[in-house]
Amino acid sequence: MTVPRSTLRLQFHRGFTFDDAAKHVGYFAALGISHLYTSPITTAEPGSTHGYDTVDYTQVSAECGGEAGLKRLADQLRVHGMGLIVDIVPNHMGVGGSSNAWWLDILEWGRHSAYARHFDVDWHSPDPALRGKVLQPTLGAPYGEELAAGRIALHFAGDTGRFYIGYGPHVFPVCPIDYASILQSADRADLNALAERFQGVTTQPADQPRAAEGREMLREFVAQNGGPAIEFALQAYSPHEPVTRDRLHRLIERQHFRLAWWRTASDELNWRRFFDISALAGVRVERPEVFEAVHALPFRLYQEGVVDGLRIDHIDGLAEPREYCQRLRQRLTELRDTAPYVVVEKILGRDEPLRDDWPVDGTTGYDFMNDVGALLHDPDGAEPLAQTWTELTGRSPRFEGECLAARRKMLAENFPAELDRAARALHRIARDSLTTRDFTFTTLRRVLIELVVHFPVYRIYPQNGLRSTTDNLYFDQALAGARHSLSRADHATLDLVNAWLGDSAEEAPAGRNGAAAQQGQNSAPPNHAGSSRRTAQTLFSQLTAPVAAKAVEDTACYRYGRLLSRNEVGSDPSEFALSVEQFHAANLERSQHFPHAMLATATHDHKRGEDVRARLAVLSEIAQDWGATLRAWSTLNAPHRRALDGKPVSSVGQDRGYDWAPGPAAEAMLYQTLVGCWPPDLKPDDAAGVKDLAERVAQWQLKALREAKLQTNWLAPDEAYEAGCRDFLFDILAPQRRDGFLEVLSAFVERIGPAGALNSLQQTVLRLASPGIPDLYQGTELWDFSLVDPDNRRPVDFAKRDAWLVQTPPSDYLPGWRDGRVKLAVIQRVLALRTYLPELLSQSVYLPLVVRGAHAPHAIAFARRHGNAWAVVVASRLAAGLLGGNSDVPMIDPQAWGDTAVEMPADLSARALFDWLSPAAPKIDENGLLYLRDALGSMPIAVLVEEGVPRS
Incomplete structure (x- = not known):
């Protein structure tokens, strides 16, 4: 098996195609990436920005560049010795438009469709109105209203010879057993003759070719004679007159679908969907013929050497994940001599193992994202922050x-x-x-x-x-x-x-x-x-x-805002912090069972960027101070609150209800979000920059309010409340507040910024050096202060990142840390080490190291050993108190470490080490101790290797 050294996730869509990515392969290679890792590449709904709404498993997305474009990208990767991992979506397909041929065939032929068993449809619904039908909850209002308004109509597609019910962009094919009556309704000899071709047609599979022949004749008739004749038939089903509207209704009622208001979906849907999204239908990939149809394209691309591995989306949606993984592994192994690299998107609870009988290489890294995120938090802050949250919000x-x-x-x-x-x-x-x-x-x-x-x-x-x-x-x-x-x-x-x-x-x-x-x-x-x-x-x-x-x-x-840095995909907010010992235990477990699992700290699904979470984690170290700050800001901004009718209210005090916007809980979460995502170089007097930030936060705010489902939600939005929340946000960030709230907000961020950056560097080096395969999400090589999608899927300036790649040590960029180059340099350097000594950080033993001394709780250390080669990783942690409020650099003063030291393995006592990230060459004393004042004298993190390993 070709195991990746590191992966980089890219989001493909028509605005960023395979050819666009190919232009930057040189940069990805220079960064140290061994495999690109793509969003789904199959054909999705037109205009899809994520690819998870697949409508055709058999074709590479033309919008992304088609199969030719994908192969050009793969060829470019091969030139640089790189590989390709693709995301596949076996659990569900997009059925929200008119592009899914499998779904349209079901709507046309019902239970006798060739694809009737491809989807998880309950054809025996206890509701008589749904027996043998598929509920289509796509209408914007109740069926009767939409029908009377003329928005549901019978149409004819001249290019296919098909009649269909149209509603906006939606297409619902009419079953050919009704074609005869439709054609006869025009009372024309030519159409009556065509109608005879459909007399006696049934839905049985043996009759379907006959219907196809009739449709072809109908298509040819229209091509030769034009559409006016068909228009006579369509007028007989016009929704604009009571008699013809009733005829249209009766036609619709005879079909294999039931048109319904979108609100009916949750109560009456008779087919499995992805989560609660009624535009995504569950696929029965447990059936052998469906499995083969869904995977034919990736299997072929793997066999041809275009693809080297697969990322399986939402494994828990499948009926039998274990059997699926076993079948997938077997089929891939049959296709190529090289064993495939396969990871699964799986959310694991604390101490929940990824099952050993799943023949996969691990998860996509949400579990590691949770572990390393929890490690950044001070457990002593949990109770004070919870108390503040409850006092302010009543929740x-x-x-x-x-x-x-x-x-x-x-x-x-x-x-x-x-x-x-x-x-x-x-x-x-x-x-x-x-x-x-x-x-x-x-x-x-x-x-x-x-x-x-x-x-x-x-x-x-x-x-x-x-x-x-x-x-x-x-x-x-x-x-x-x-x-x-x-x-x-x-x-x-x-x-x-x-x-x-x-x-x-x-x-x-x-x-x-x-x-x-x-x-x-x-x-x-x-x-x-x-x-x-x-x-x-x-x-x-x-x-x-x-x-x-x-x-x-x-x-x-x-809804819960004790500290938003713990409210992340794959995390449990009730688990506030992780000790160093627990983090080591998780790494050991991963190294023993799934040493090639992905290690992620940012994804296309994250709710807050990795550096937003790292900065917010600092609040756990200053919990009392943050509580006082929240109260002060709440008082300062009280005049900008809105009543639910949108009008300003002068003062609401500590009202814990939701009779004002944004309300105490949403307001407290808003302040955390602003602190977390405020760009390091943004000044309060930069009106354009603040406005851009406000627009981004407003997108997050709207989604957050609706997802909370308290005062407003997606099903029944409270637009007055939402407008009041938006007005509040823009008021407190208005240019005239630059000497008020904007100034204190910026000053607070400036104060905790260095500690947040230190957390980010710690998180970065742990991801790059822990057991597993480090995964980067597009653009996060620099600071990642993104919020939930679509903010975390914005275009990436890869040219800028490419221009900033250098061979000088990351420590050179620490003084100017705000531009993010120090993070990029750390990533480049550690990935270079993984390239030079690939086994050292991928197939090596993981050894937790003991830190002792006055500030032992503020450091973490471990060693990686492969044969006679060693690497020792040391990182500062929980450093806000040691940095001091006046520090402008994310590094603890070396002398502040005092007697704090790492107990080094005996095998290293006589070896000369140097720091891969700085010019430092710390010595191990005669007692086997490595003092942090030496190891962390130039950077808050260190990766120590032996002399003789080239520095560039």
Whole structure:
């Protein structure tokens, strides 16, 4: 297997194509990157900026440059000895427009479509109006209103010979069994003759070629005679007259889709989607024919040597992640002699392992992002910050409460259809036995809600219908929470559900009072029962995962503001800090089980840039001071608050409600955001720069308010409140405040900026030198003060970064740290070390080192050893107190370290070391101690290697 030394993620779209990337391959190579790592390359919805809404798995995106462009990029990479890893999306496809041929075929032919089993559609919905149909919740208003307004109409596509129902950009094909009646409605001899071609056509697969022949004749007729004849038929279905509108309605009702208001999706959707996005339909990649269709393109590109590895998006959305990974590995291994590099996007809870029976190289790095982020935080700041948050906002000091409330809200408002489908699967199992058939759907649904609400991780992974010991670690927590929440009357049902969801191989547990006795002679056959159980387990897992994502990351993390640097994808805000020992333990675990996992600190999904989080982490070290600052700013800016009708209010004091904008919680989060993303070189009197910042923060603010789902949300926006919040933001950042709030904000950022930059450099070197494959997100080689998308997907000035690549030590750039060149230089230098000694930082032993002395808690150190080669990494941490408020450079005065030293391995005692990042060559004393005043005399971080390794 060709294991990457390092990867760099690029976001491709029509504004940044494969050819655009090819122009910068020389820069990527000089930086030290071994593999580019792309966003999805398959054809997505037109204009997609991310590529996750694939509409055609078989074609490389033409907007991004097509297959020819991709191969030109790959060829350019090969010239520089580099490789290519591509992101693939096997879980879902885009179905929100008119570009997905598979989905359109389903709408046209229903259950008899060749692709009917490619998507997770429930063709046997309990709703009679949806049996054999697909709900299409695309209308902007209720169906009747849109129909009466003439926005739903019958159309004809001359290029394909198809009739379709059109609504804005949406296309809904009419089934050919209705073509005859449509053509006959014009009462014309020529169309009547064409109608005969469709008489007797059925939806059966054997009839579909006949319909295709008829459509071709229809296409040729229009090509030869023009469209006026067809217009007569379309007028018979005009939405503008009552009689013809009724005929149009009856035609629509006969189709294999049901047009509906978009608000119906959460309650009535009868197909699996990605999270709660009704424009993304779940794909049944567990079916062999679907698996092959979805992967045909990446398999071919891998076989041809264009692609070297795959990143699997949202692995937890799949029915069987384990089996998927095994099948994927097997197929890729068959195609090329070289083993593939495969990583999966997986959110792991604390101490939750990536399963060893998944034949992958690791995760995409969210777990490391969480670990290194938590390491930056001072645990002593947790309680004071929580207390300040509660005093200012009246909200809970604990994240767990927000999380539970958000999960309940998600199940009630965003996922009731998915919840009902999982409950029906359990109800079918209950109905199969005489001893359990009286356990009602409502009771089962109630029990299921509590299990999902209390489920602590994304999902379980049963094998042969049984949960593993690891699964039970988490399922038992959910059971305990559900048992506490439910009445005793529901406990017997809970025992049943526990068994059906993989606790027991028996059909039902032998519960107390006989309520859950084993099934009798009228039980369903074992194979049927086993299939029903596996279906229920899959639906349960495909419910807990999106609920966790939407409730935690996209709701609770926007409600809870103790410290926003811990509210990140893959993080648990209730876990405030990580000790050095815990960080070492996580690195050791990764080195032993998944040594080639990605190490990320920034992604296309992050909510705050890596350097925003690093700066905000400083607040954990000055928690009391930050609390006082928040209160002062709240008082200073009180005159700019808005009533919910948009009018200013003079003073609201400490009102904890939401009867003013932005409200205490949103205001407190806003201040954190401004502190975190304020550019290092921005001055309060730079009106244009401040305005640009305000516009970026306003984008974040709107998304944050709607995701919190408190005063406003995506489903029913409170536009007056949102406008008041925006006005408040622009008022406090107005040019006339440059001697008021802008000045104190800028001064505060200036004060903590050096400590934040030190945190960033620590985070950077740990990512580059820890066990795993360091991954860079586009543009983060310089300071990354981005916010949530689309802010974190802005264009990158690679030419500027290329021009700044140099061979001088990073320490040369520390005094001018605000421009970010010191970060770029650190990345370039450590990646150069990985290039020169690739095994040293990729296949080596990881050895935590002890730091002792007066300031031992303010440093972290470890060694990497491969054979006789060594590297020692030392970094400052929690340095705000040692820096002092007047420091303008992100480095602790060497003399301030005093007796603090690293206990070095005995094998290094007689070796000469030098710092890869500075001119320093610190000595190990006769007691085997490396004093930090020497090791960190030029930089706040050091990577020590032996003399003899070239410095450039």
